[in-house]
Amino acid sequence: MGAPRVLLLGAPGAGKGTQSRRLVEEFGVEHVTTGDALRANKDMETEYGTPREFMEAGDLVPDPVVNEIVEAALSEADGFVLDGYPRNESQVEYLDGITDLDAVLYLAVAESELIARLTGRRVCEDCGANYHVEFNPPEEPGVCDECGGDLYQRDDDTEAVARDRIETYRESTEPVIEYFREKGTLVEIDGEQTPDEVWTDVHEAVAERADP
Ligand code: ADP
Ligand code: ADP
Numbered sequence: 001m002g003a004p005r006v007l008l009l010g011a012p013g014a015g016k017g018t019q020s021r022r023l024v025e026e027f028g029v030e031h032v033t034t035g036d037a038l039r040a041n042k043d044m045e046t047e048y049g050t051p052r053e054f055m056e057a058g059d060l061v062p063d064p065v066v067n068e069i070v071e072a073a074l075s076e077a078d079g080f081v082l083d084g085y086p087r088n089e090s091q092v093e094y095l096d097g098i099t100d101l102d103a104v105l106y107l108a109v110a111e112s113e114l115i116a117r118l119t120g121r122r123v124c125e126d127c128g129a130n131y132h133v134e135f136n137p138p139e140e141p142g143v144c145d146e147c148g149g150d151l152y153q154r155d156d157d158t159e160a161v162a163r164d165r166i167e168t169y170r171e172s173t174e175p176v177i178e179y180f181r182e183k184g185t186l187v188e189i190d191g192e193q194t195p196d197e198v199w200t201d202v203h204e205a206v207a208e209r210a211d212p
């Protein structure tokens with residue numbers, strides 16, 4: 001089977017990172033995530049300033065910076081799961097010009113649930129695995145089940161910045177979801193189920209749409 005090209009959409013905290021890791025394992029695709037790429041280059045000087053200034057305010061990093069990251073990553077990937085991009089209409093247009101997608105999935109989660117997910121999130125500093133202090137705790141607090149690495153809390157997972165990110169999502173990224181809905185390619189998945197149940201739906205949607 002040719003490796004599928006999957007776009008995973010959803011609000012901050014919807015479960016994109018969690019499900020992306022499973023797609024990587026199951027389908028052998030590349031995880032292309034602008035959030036991780038930007039966190040690794042927070043202090044990179046660009047003509048617009050550093051990514052950090054935008055990220056700490058919960059704003060979008062300027063399009064030319066993220067478009068370049070995505071184009072480079074996709075040109076090297078066979079199949080991929082794209083997570084965290086596109087986040088506005090101009091990024092959708094850019095993406096349209098550089099690749100075709102096999103599946104566009106949207107993890108639907110109510111806004112009231114997102115803040116609790118974001119403020120309780122913990123991330124492994126070595127392998128990037130995601131946990132939640134309450135909903136998906138590691139066996140030993142602060143330690144990654146998968147690799148033993150230390151878990152940390154992202155600077156932007158405070159309640160105040162989480163609210164700003166959700167506001168940015170509502171203004172800039174919801175139109176992206178609507179774009180794919182109107183186009184007729186959006187597969188909506190109930191993201192409020194348990195991670196295993198969400199995965200059952202994600203797996204089925206991708207397997208159905210991947211090239212045989
Ligand atoms: P989450 O997974 O919680 O939605 P991300 O890791 O995807 O968060 O993104 C963290 C921050 O990185 C965003 O708040 C934004 O500042 C920046 N960022 C990530 N992806 C993009 C993008 N496609 N366009 C602009 N900024 C982005
Ligand atoms: P995103 O990449 O969309 O921002 P994450 O995958 O990082 O989202 O998930 C955000 C937080 O919610 C993490 O702490 C994660 O462990 C937790 N989480 C993910 N999926 C679920 C789920 N189905 N139910 C409850 N909590 C979840």
Ligand code: ZN
Nearest residue numbers: 124127144147
């Ligand atoms: Zn780890």
